[in-house]
Each structure stands twice: as C-alpha cells, then as structure tokens.
Amino acid sequence: MATEAKADFTSNLGRIYTIYTGGFIAFVIFIAILERMGVPNTILGYLFVAFTIGVYAAIGILSRTMQVDEYYVAGRKVPSFYNGMATAADWMSAASFIGMAGTLYLLGYDGLAFILGWTGGYVLVATLIAPYLRKFGCYTVPDFLAFRFGGNAARIAGIVVLMSCSFTYVVAQIVGTGLIGARLLGMSFEMAVFVGLVGILVCSMLGGMRAVTWTQVAQYIVLIIAYLVPVVILSTQKFGIPIPQLTYGTVLSEIQIKEAALGVAATASHIVPFARYDPLNFFALVLCLMVGTASLPHVLMRYFTTPSVREARSSVAWTLLFIFILYFTAPAYAAFAKLEVFENVIGKPLGQLPGWIYSYGKIGLIQICGVNAVDVATITAACGRIAGHTGVLGLANFAIQADAIVIATPEIAGLPYVVSGLVAAGGLAAALSTADGLLLAIANALSHDVYSRMINKNAPVARKLIIARVLLVVVAVLAAWVASGRPADIVAMVAWAFSLAAAGLFPALVMGIWSKNTTSAGAVAGIWAGFLTTLVYLVVTRYFPGFGVDYLGMYSNVSPTTGRALVDLAKIKAETPQIFNQGMVLINHPMASRVGWFNVANISAGLFGMPVGFLTMWIVSKFTTAPSSEMQSFIDDIRRPRGAAVMIEK
Amino acid sequence: MSEPNKVQAHWAETQRLTYIMLGIWAFFSFFIHMFAPALNGIKILGFPLGFYMAAQGSLIVFVAQLFWFSGAQDKVDRKYGMAEDD
Numbered sequence: 001m002a003t004e005a006k007a008d009f010t011s012n013l014g015r016i017y018t019i020y021t022g023g024f025i026a027f028v029i030f031i032a033i034l035e036r037m038g039v040p041n042t043i044l045g046y047l048f049v050a051f052t053i054g055v056y057a058a059i060g061i062l063s064r065t066m067q068v069d070e071y072y073v074a075g076r077k078v079p080s081f082y083n084g085m086a087t088a089a090d091w092m093s094a095a096s097f098i099g100m101a102g103t104l105y106l107l108g109y110d111g112l113a114f115i116l117g118w119t120g121g122y123v124l125v126a127t128l129i130a131p132y133l134r135k136f137g138c139y140t141v142p143d144f145l146a147f148r149f150g151g152n153a154a155r156i157a158g159i160v161v162l163m164s165c166s167f168t169y170v171v172a173q174i175v176g177t178g179l180i181g182a183r184l185l186g187m188s189f190e191m192a193v194f195v196g197l198v199g200i201l202v203c204s205m206l207g208g209m210r211a212v213t214w215t216q217v218a219q220y221i222v223l224i225i226a227y228l229v230p231v232v233i234l235s236t237q238k239f240g241i242p243i244p245q246l247t248y249g250t251v252l253s254e255i256q257i258k259e260a261a262l263g264v265a266a267t268a269s270h271i272v273p274f275a276r277y278d279p280l281n282f283f284a285l286v287l288c289l290m291v292g293t294a295s296l297p298h299v300l301m302r303y304f305t306t307p308s309v310r311e312a313r314s315s316v317a318w319t320l321l322f323i324f325i326l327y328f329t330a331p332a333y334a335a336f337a338k339l340e341v342f343e344n345v346i347g348k349p350l351g352q353l354p355g356w357i358y359s360y361g362k363i364g365l366i367q368i369c370g371v372n373a374v375d376v377a378t379i380t381a382a383c384g385r386i387a388g389h390t391g392v393l394g395l396a397n398f399a400i401q402a403d404a405i406v407i408a409t410p411e412i413a414g415l416p417y418v419v420s421g422l423v424a425a426g427g428l429a430a431a432l433s434t435a436d437g438l439l440l441a442i443a444n445a446l447s448h449d450v451y452s453r454m455i456n457k458n459a460p461v462a463r464k465l466i467i468a469r470v471l472l473v474v475v476a477v478l479a480a481w482v483a484s485g486r487p488a489d490i491v492a493m494v495a496w497a498f499s500l501a502a503a504g505l506f507p508a509l510v511m512g513i514w515s516k517n518t519t520s521a522g523a524v525a526g527i528w529a530g531f532l533t534t535l536v537y538l539v540v541t542r543y544f545p546g547f548g549v550d551y552l553g554m555y556s557n558v559s560p561t562t563g564r565a566l567v568d569l570a571k572i573k574a575e576t577p578q579i580f581n582q583g584m585v586l587i588n589h590p591m592a593s594r595v596g597w598f599n600v601a602n603i604s605a606g607l608f609g610m611p612v613g614f615l616t617m618w619i620v621s622k623f624t625t626a627p628s629s630e631m632q633s634f635i636d637d638i639r640r641p642r643g644a645a646v647m648i649e650k
Numbered sequence: 651m652s653e654p655n656k657v658q659a660h661w662a663e664t665q666r667l668t669y670i671m672l673g674i675w676a677f678f679s680f681f682i683h684m685f686a687p688a689l690n691g692i693k694i695l696g697f698p699l700g701f702y703m704a705a706q707g708s709l710i711v712f713v714a715q716l717f718w719f720s721g722a723q724d725k726v727d728r729k730y731g732m733a734e735d736d
Contacts, residue, residue: 109701116679119712120678123672123712123716126719126720127675128668246695249696252697271690271700272690273686273687273690273700274686286683287679310724310727313723313724314717314720316720320712324710324712328710636657639661640657640660642736
C-alpha cells in the first residue's frame, strides 16, 4: 500500500508540481484581490508566510519515513530534472536571493565574480566529482573519505571541515529569515527566527532527505517566480518587453551617460572591470568560489539521490540551468535600480525624493547625509549640518545597503504590496531551502559518520533514525539560538566557507577519484594542511592583523585603482602601538582584513590553501606505501557506471 | 577488445573528455575575462561585451557545456560497454 502510493507520487511528479504552481499563482491573485478590498498589509504578509510554510510542512509530513535509505538519500529515486530544481534551491541562499543584486549594484562589474564563481563551479561538480561519488554509493561526503583513505582519521578530518563550512552558513540562513520577517513582514526579528526554525524542522525532521527534496522543489518554484516577477514588470513598464535580461543592455548605456553627467570618474563606472578588485583578487575569488562550490557537502550530497550515475550527470546540468535563471537576472536588478537612483534620487532637491527612499530608510537600508532616511525633516537637518550643502542630494551623501535592491524594486516599480509579499515569500523559500540542506549535511555527518560509523556500529535501524532526528533538532535549535543574537561576524564568515571547503575537501575528493597513488596518510595530511593554512590566513588577516605583520610576514594590501597601500602600517606601529598590537580586533579596526600576503584579500584565502593541500597530498603519498591492489580496483569500479555500488548500506 | 583493454580505453577516453571540458571551463571562467577592458569597447544591444560575457555569456556556455557533457560521457560509457544497463 505504502509503496503503491509512493510509485504513484514519483510517476506523477509533473502533474503534482504543475497543480502546485497553479495553486500558488492562484493564491497570489487571491492575496491581490484581498489587498484591493482593503485588507491591511500586515495580514497579507502573515498570510504569505502561513500559506507557504504550511505547504512545505504538509510536504514534509507526507514524506515522513522510517527507512534509512529514504532518510539519507531519498531512496535514490529522485529524477534528474527534479533533483536539479531541488539542488538549485539548496544552493541559492538568502544571500543569493536578497543580497546578490545589491552586491552587483555596489561593485558593478567586479561583483560579477560572484555570478561567475557560483555558476562555473558546477562544471567541476559534473566532470570531476559528483558522478563518481554517486557510483561509490555513500550517504555522506566523510563516508567516501573514510572508505577511500582508510578509516576514521580521514573521516574525522572530513567532518571537521564540513562542520566549519556548514555551521556558520546555516546560522546565516536563519539570520536571513529573521531579517526578511523583520523588514518585509513587520514581524519582530526573534519571532521571524522562531518561524524560520519551525519551517526548517517541519521540512526535515520526519522525512530527512526525502522530505527535504520534495520541499526544495516546491521552494524553488516559489523563489524563482518571486525573483522574476518584479523585474519583469519593471522591464515591461520601461521597454514594453518582458525580458529584463535583454533590455538591461539599454539600461547600462543610460547608466553610463548618467555617470558622465554626474561626474563619476570613468574608472569607477558600473561596467569598468577591476576597479574594486584588482585582476588577481577578481580571478582568485572566482576560483575559490568555483572550487568551493564543487566541494561543499550539502551540494554534493544532493547528487547521491539520483537513480543512476547518468542521471547524476544530467542532474548537474539541470541544476545549473535552474540557477542560471536567477543569476543572469540579478545584474538586471542592479542595473534597473541604479538607473532609478541616478534618474530620480541623485541631483534632486531633498524635498522631492521618491517615497521608496523613506520606506527603506526607516528600516536602516538607506542613509542620506550619514543618517537613516526616516523622513524629509531628518535628512534635511542632517544635510544642513554639512558645510556648503546646497539642499540637492549629491552622490557622496547617498548610501544604500546591498539588501535593499531586490526588496525595494517592487515599490520602485510602483507595484502593490502583494508583490512585496511575494518577494518576502521567495526570500524565505531561499533561506529555508538552503538551511534545510545544510542542516541535513551537518546532522547526517553527526548521526551517520560519528554515531553509526564510529560510536555504535551495530545500532538497530530504529535507534539510528531516532539519533539522527534528535541531532537534527539539537543542531537546528543551536543554530537558531546563535542566529537570534544577530551575529554580524558569523554572517560575514559565510564567504569563508568556500575557501575552507576548496582547500580542505577539494584536493582529497579529486585525488581520491583521479589518482590511484594517493595514500591515506597523504590525504589526511593534505586535508589538514590545506584547511589549516586557509583557516589561519582567514583568522589572522581578519582578527589578528598586527600578529600577521609581526610574525607571518604579512603587509598591507594595495588599492586596485591607485596601487597605494591601504594602511600605513609603519605609521600606525610608530604612532599608536597600542592599536597596532591590539589582540583580537573588530571589523572597524584600521588594519582588519587589510593585510595579507601578495595582496590577496582574505575572502580568497583558498588560493593559498588549495595548492598547499594538493602539494602535501602528493609529497606525503610519494613517501608512504601505495594503496592496496584491492583499493585500486575499487577506484576502477568508481570510474565506470556499470556494476553495483562500491559501498552498499545495510 | 578484451575486458581489461576496454576498461583502460574507457578511462582514457573519459579523461580526454574531462580535459576538454576543463579547458572550456578555464577559457570561459578566466581567460576571456582577462580581456574584459578591451571587450567592453564592443557594444551589443547596449551591453559592453566584456560585461556581457561575465554576466551572461560564460554562464550560457557553462549550461550548454554540461548538457553536452552528460550526453557525450554517456556515449563513451556505452561505446565500451561501461554504462549502467550494460
């Protein structure tokens, strides 16, 4: 009976998700009608949250399971197209949805490093790693490391890297749900964090990977509709063509004309490359993000769920297509918003600014003359204190936070609140889907790798699944508790995850598959060497710059435009030694994140760790006994799709 | 072809395909963007070409490349009798 119902479900996926999409659109129209009838915005916002989370919860409960295979890898029956959608939702976080367009707004061309880095990595996933891990047949990434590299030393190294990339990442997603709730739906931050926690747990606890997969597909549909609608409408209003990805070319031309008129230096233009990152840092960032993508466990484990190796490969292609739809739209958001600012905000008298400035100034996303743009009186007073201010808003006195761009676009386009509510629902879907995947990666490493593989190898299935769920709840509550303190540092650390994964996991995964000569000792040494090099570089440059300069031979990074040092280290050391030698420094310290080796910014720390990892692995392998012929034939097995999985779970 | 030869030939061709893929990847991830300042002089539909390549062009190549790869690798697997259903 149960299997019949399940077969029914997988063979009817197309119809089920088409009905779901139609239902969601009908729901949005229903909210639009309620808005016309005068229902207040707060209630509409709550309806959006309640409806979408309710649907995810229903999917989570319907997908509950008591089978290990279903819990860890969704029974390996997710078709490649749907796994592509689920992985896209797994991948695109709150930061992709809310923050990326704003990053492009602020950085112009150089922000495209994120667009390139977060897409091109999938070529590495498809060609180097995912199909081989699928053939291997493991439940988690550390499982593969342990098997290939002879046991628990490699497993523990893998778990440590996994934890250090994934935990900060999951905290950032929960902070993301808090911010979306607080800014768009008028909830308190703590309340929104709690809603996020509940949303995550109902989707993952009862059904593990199986439930997370089917909710992520549902979440992808919500987030992609929500992301496209505002900017498609904006493009249609302006050009009569509903393809913003095409029409923003014209917008870029108009931006350049406006920039010239406003006196923006030609070297600082939106389209000029290498003005904020020099070429070394631009390409280093692209490389670290790509390689990091190819090694993050919460992404790789999604490809364990396809029915075959062939489908694992095509699934990576679908994933990238679904991600591409959002990522090639983000620069359009940035361009449309920038033109709006140049046309209707900059150069206008303070009394004539558009209303959206104040809507987002009130929640701290826009500052004018150094204060939050709460209302006309406040900004007029603040600008009045600036000597020689003419009462006309200049470029230098206007500051907008990256998070404001996507959130503000519906109001810029003059759209009703229903569209803002839709964007909030999309942002929540992006944050929740990523949090689900990360949480599962963390909890599975603890329950499968630590408990089932190391502590109690003979535990009965029911016990294993109970432990898995208890750990899932514990990790989720811990992450939500950390998130409720609004840890700015942890949110900033998310970018670190890519460098840490790139240096800690990528060499071991690639060499484990592609080199028969890599030994267990080599791999374990390589993981630690790559990971620790990266970690030390990150922590020292950000928190202990004085120590780095004195003991690790670091010096000031240079400005990409002038080529001059960002900080005068000798001067700080001579004049204010207490500042130079300060222990752990805050982000506003003059030297924080401004020192390093060879001018490499700390976000690209993997540039050092990766070669260190590969080299250590190669050298140590040279001097240790080569893998057994049995292991070599296992590697041959992994390299061809034919035949049974190497590791078969009991 | 004997079985061990087939295994070897299959892996050699798989490697070759992978290196081609990585070559395309490296070209569109890094090489072409080194010329972004020069490419920006060319405009298509208002897009400076250097900007366009980083914002869309390379991405389109990556997507197309992966669909092509999954087909091509499958052909290699079948050719040597190494596909799952063989």
